[in-house]
Amino acid sequence: MNVQEVHFSSLAAESGRSFQQRAAAVAEAAATEAVAVDREARFPRKAIEAARKERLLGVQIPIEFGGEGASILEVADMCYALGRACASAGMIFAMHQTKIACLVRHGAGSAWHERLMRRIAHEQLLMASSTTEGQNGGNIRFSTAAVEREGAEISLVRDATVISYGAEADGIVTIARRADDAAGSDQVLLAITRDDYTLEPTLAWETLGMRGTCSAGFKLNFKGSADQIFPVAYNKIHAQTMTPVAHLCWSSVWAGIAAAAVDRAQLFIRKAARGAGGSMPPGAAHFTSAKMTLNKLRAIIAANLESYATSEHDEHMLSSVDFQSAINLLKVEASELAVSTVMHAMRACGLSGYRNDSDVSVGRHLRDVLSAPIMINNDRILSSMNAATLMSAVPMSLRD
Template identity: 75%
Template sequence: MNVQQASFRDLGAENTGEQFIDRSSFPKRIAATAAAAAADAEDVDRGARFPQKAIDTARTERLLGVQIPKAFGGDGASIFDITDMCYALGRACSSTAMIFAMHQTKIACLVRHGTGSAWHEALMRRVASEQMLLASSTTEGQNGGNIRYSSAAVERAGAEISLVRNATVISYGAQADGIVTIARRDDDAAGSDQVLLAITKDDYSLTKSVEWETLGMRGTCSAGFELKFKGNSDQIFPEGYDKIHAQTMTPVAHLCWSSAWAGIAAASVERAQAFIRKAARGAGGQMPPGAAHFNAARMTLAKLRAIITANLDAYAAHEHDERALSSIDFQSSINLLKVEASELAVETVMSAMRACGLAGYRNDGDFSVGRLLRDVLSSPIMINNDRILSNIATTSLMSSVPTSLRD
């Protein structure tokens, strides 16, 4: 594997049977966005500020609406296209990659579960034409990362609805043009009886309650807010959140996040490779002590890319099979992807740091890995791995053990 490689799939043209999707422009458009992100990455991290230049470039390149179907003004990009883009942006700027990944996860929910709803189809057209940036509000109060339980409930008054939510984290909430959020169906509903809402900036207000001063991923600007919304019941997705969560929210989020983390890992391996080459040239061809750590970084990166690709193939194969997506085996696998990918990404960057030695530990110089390490350390605690493993422990016992390599 070449660490310079920037994608999981070759991009070309595809006839989906409904629309002809021309992917030929995707590499150039994402390369322009990645270049803007890379040029600003250090300053974004230093100032813990939103990567405005990168997102503005994504708008100019019409990437924020790239996943919207062609019928609604987008490009009809597939999950393979989107994860390739997350990977490319991860190599350039971690915060930009994570913002893009979260936005595209919301878009996937809109496309899959909003088609057929006049309000949501109109929003898709707006995303495509205005290049709206959508944020996510799934955590609240003391629930932490338990997004299958909501405290706040939708209040109803005829066709009008309202919501007040103590959102402990809304990544880039202040910069977004809209938010996709969850809530209890109504006052009498159980915490797990949830609905998904798409709300736009003219419908809600945000009052900051928690600042964002963190070790890494500083440019995601993931502050906490009190969210107050008033709108129309048409803004509620027609399908229950339990279905959206299993079929789209979880798999797309984990695939996009993992791809962004893999991009961060690839950037660290690239720096380690450059360091080892320079050191070897300076020593007359003799490998420096860190060469073994570079090889370890390459191996873990290869493993990381392989598990992402395997899960991409599995999701794509069953993308429209509701029963398969809701199965114990698929849900366990896609949740374990998040755990494994985050751990491997951290391991890869740590090995790259050791390969570079002091040059990687420094915050200045061409071989610095510090920012990449700080950013990737967010991955095991973003929806905490321990929570995921605890949640799937019981269901995993019900899943059969494969009897052959091809099962």
């Protein structure tokens, strides 16, 4: 690590500000434009610029490559804080951090990927994700587009139906078939940077919620070096890092959205009770339900975070049926609980929560959180888990 990289990576430590304090500063910036980001379906530029200023985009990068070596626990807490302020900003941050986790865990030892880690830490590059293509319906374990090889050079043309914040990103992490004659499930992961590819818009992003993620469709044209392919097979990356980190970070964002809705419900109930001389309004029971559901949501995320943090370097454990079932069920349960929490919060507020022009409006939060069950559709996950859950033993005690 050179002198300049040491300087940048140590700025936060020298200031004495914690990750939590720096994430709070980003969340504050995100909150100032959350309404406009949603209304105009525009990229949350203030939030991402604040994340760059606080040097959080490279926070997971190991210290030896100029980062700060943040843990999954610390990153998930940042996702929660940003989700409370602006769902789109939180989800962009979560998706970026998922790609960085793949780079950190599976790029070590590759000179090209280590250089990219240094660049991300130094330049605070924003990395997008491209895992959905053509008509595969979100099945990211099957690719149509294949890597073409010509000596040490490779190319890829990919019909990406969704590249979240692709037009704003400095690079993309994408999957593809290993070669023309490879099966759709024989995949590789590539990290590519802005000077390697072009994007041709194909699909707009006009959605109910998560509008600021700007998840438009593009035709991706890439030419670069074979060194940009991760040295580890994608099936291993998918099981050990991509899926668990994505589900933990996404769930943390959804929990943040739910917490913001509960905040508004609490404000409404307190105001209503004061106005009625202490008598609880009819929606008070829904506020209690919202608070209880949020507590359950946070508890299951915390349990899975602890499980992953304990086992993240144990390849046997990460590949086990029990772990894979648990981390996939986290996504399903967290997304459903988040929706339930926000619905209870809206019913606690009644018409005031339903309105878009009140200080306790929950409409934006509901529209955003409704994306949760369909981001990698819960039905697809549950359907794919049928055989695995049959093989998994039923616990014999509460401690198993």
